Amino acid sequence: MYEAKIGIIEDNKEDYDVAKSVLQREGHAVVRRAKNDDEARQLLEDIALDPGMIDVLLVDGNLKRGEDTGRSAKEVLDRASDLGLNTFLIFHSMAHPSQYGIESGFDDAVIKGRMHYFSSLRSAVEDL
DSSP states (O other): OOOHHHHEESHHHHHHOOOOHHHHHHHEEEEEEEOOOHHHHHHHHHHOOGGGSSSSSEEESEETTTTEEEEEEEHHHHHHHHHHHHOOEEESSSSOHHHHHHTTTTTTEEETTSSTTHHHHHHHHHTT
8 A cells, every 4th residue: 555645734623633543544644734824825835845745635625714714725726736736635624515626626525524534535545
């Protein structure tokens, strides 16, 4: 099995902890977390400078901007595209159907909090 280097853009600590646990149990390395809009922007810039640092980005569908909820996963996707990143991007949300993530241009999508969450997250990363 391929050990992917994964970055997680997620403002909710519980959701981050669940995703991290699932991914590490499957043998992947969670190497970086972005907890808000500014950290997500910095993470994308860092990947642009070192493309090999992260293979997969799990992107929260609705990321906090300071105290407000604001930056959408689509904005993160657009910024990654502007930077020419070749990172596999997975849409990760409770509020939007996973099909929205695919239609927006993500490589794959998972829905948080569903019974099939663990298997869908696992299969999304295994498809690399």
